[in-house]
Amino acid sequence: MRHIFKFPDIGEGLDEGTIVEWYVKKGQIVEAGESLVKMETDKVVTDIPSPRDGVIAARYGNEGETINVGDPLVEIEMEGVEGEAAQEESKKIDEGESSKIENVEEEAAGVVGTLESAGNNAFLPASDEGISVTETDEKSSQKKTIATPVARALAKELNVDINEVKGTGPGSRVMKEDIQKYADSGSKNASNRGNRMVDEGPRVRIEPMSQMRKTIAKNMLRSKHNAAHMSVFDEVEASELIAIRSRFKDKFKADEIKLSYLPFIIKATALALKKHPNLNSEMDMENSKMIYKNYVNIGIAVDTEDGLLVPVIQDADKLSIREIAIKVNEIAEKARKRKISMEDMKDGTFTITSFGSIGGKFAVPVINYPQAGILGIGRMAKQPVVKNDAVVPGNILPLSMSVDHRIVDGGEVTRFLNQIMEYLGDPINLIMD
């Protein structure tokens, strides 16, 4: 029997994904759970596992191509299931289909929704000709452009999509020269429309939006549309924090743990959230309900080459500074290797964005909706402060916080921020509370 595995919806509201890398070839034996393909989906690059044991009979889409949710991804020829047994098997699985939809993380309101293992009517009887048949099926689904062999070879060489090129040969056949001209002109065509001088070059560069950019745009807009943003700014004198951090820095370094200020801030925020559960909640307006989370998962906004990612440190309130530091190190390493997975990003309850590492002082951060708030950390700087009526050098850490004013009121936000400042101003409180 042949199982058609369709591209599952692995994220919320996801409708397409881009194939980054195939791990399997046609004819390869796979086991259920083995990674089939790496997809760049909504907000993440993730591996899609095989739902069945069997042999890959067909693969759909090449690396770089976009696949819609519900479109076939692979066909898996299942071994040892033939004839009546196969029909039985087919029935069994068809019946069991609804239960096959795994609820991956029911309590999660975050990124991950449901994972569909097999679509409807996902079974086709295997043909006698086996694998070779699906090869032709695969081909016939693609539009065939008439082109000379050299034009095809050249298009491949110059990375030109031959379907985009207008053929000037007999019967509109795409010739070598057409490819050459297309490659030479490139985006110049777009700019020459208005009788402009050719050598001025293009005024704009038009590129397709990446999946990640699309998602970021969608999420930002959703947050701004739905949450009632309100921001508070403050500064904390952090000389004590600096002292503690420098004391432990080398000690941690011996264990190859890099200790920045971030683990302290995460810990401080997590503990403050425990004291102010309103900020660790979300609002379900439709059902007129408030959802208070009894766990504290802190998302850390990470600036990557591809765009903004928010990996999450689970149960940050229960972790020591050292444990948090290890998690932060892991996240940095994964971000560098572009290996942050869907799993790493799910189910945050509050977010910290540390733009100060790049240089900003204050900002108005956008809430990672539907969370209730986001804390922005600015650049720490030496500044004159007044202590005991004397101006002395101080170390100022600027804090910017945005909250959803629907959920929390100004007084509570200020009290929450004060709590964080207390922790950071005198870090001993982090272990005393």
Next chain:
Amino acid sequence: MLNPKTKIMKYDLIIIGSGPAGYVAAIRAGQVGLKTAIVEKDTIGGMCLNWGCIPTKALIESAKFYNRLNDAAEFGIEGIDLKKLDFNWPKAVERAYKVVNKLTNGVEFLLKKNGVEIIMGEAEIVGEHEISINNRTIEAENIIIATGSLPERIPGEGSNLDIRALYKMQELPESIAVYGHGPVSVELAQLFNLLGVKTFLITEHEKTLIPQGDQYLNDFILKKLKSQGVKIQKNLPSKDVPVLNASLRKAILPAIKPEIDLTDDGFAQTNLNLQTSIPNIYAIGDVNGRSYLAHVGSAQGVFAVNHIKGIEKQMDIRSYPLNIYTVPEMAQIGFTEQELQEEGVEYKVSEMPLSINGKAMTEGDTEGVVRILSEKKLGEVMGVQIIGPNATDMIAEAAAFIEMEATIYDVARTVHAHPTVSEVFMETGMEALDKAIHK
């Protein structure tokens, strides 16, 4: 009262000359609905059909047959006394003309079938739109001059043979001097040599007997002619030896009242649309001096008529085959090695000899080679040269590959029937991929 004799006939197009350029243009014009007349002062078909391409090839066949008889015994044919063998030139010419007559009749039929009026007589262009024939004036929207060319008379005292006079010879001369280089000279020199005539080839370019040919073909044919006993020299031999000029050509232009511009060599000057300095007067074929090949003239004929019909396209024929009817035959298409070097193309040469080929062996004729020049990166077939008994037919396959921008992969993938000499072509494609089977 209207006197029909004074009524001036009007045409969309008048073509002067019915050689392969003119008659093809006329048929094409008929096809696209132009009211067309073709004027011929001598014989339908022009030089090519009547004295050039066709009868010379018929004579070359006679010469090949004659020579082949030497191998009769080896092929198991007995009873031929080689000492009694003799070549009857007038008989061979008679056979050649049977073929010619069939073909000229065929052309005449095609012209009529396509509604082309044939006017016999010598045309004089007396105005931009007026032509006078036999004191009668006809008018045309457009005029195509397709009057061809003729070899010039060689200065000097020796007896000059016009190529047309060859067919009137009662017997073969003892010796002959073929003047000039180029395919026709080489073919004729070898023809006479094969028939036992002491032959001289008079040229200063013995290294490039075929000027447009790849050096490989030139080296081959020079060696071949020398080994067959053709004397290649720069000066004419004694006065007694008749001289046949098959090289230096002169345009045959009709009398033209409003003068058209000529090239330095006296050919009709044409632009890329094949128009002369008078835009509604075109010149196609030999008369414009661009090429002396019949098939190029025909292609120009179709192009010019398209242009008249407003189909404005560049002459986009990618490559013409060049055929040389020697023994063995030689043919080439596309770029030569020398041209590829000039263009700075990185290329690969792949060669397979006919001596490995079963069919060639059964035919008892294994002299020859197939060479494919392919571009290194993409494997595009850039040029092909073939030497062999049927090279001039085998080149058609290469022409298709080049016209369609095919690669050596396509050549290697194309199944060729066995046994055929053409298998060598496929094998050469495989050789280009370092995968030749029979090597």
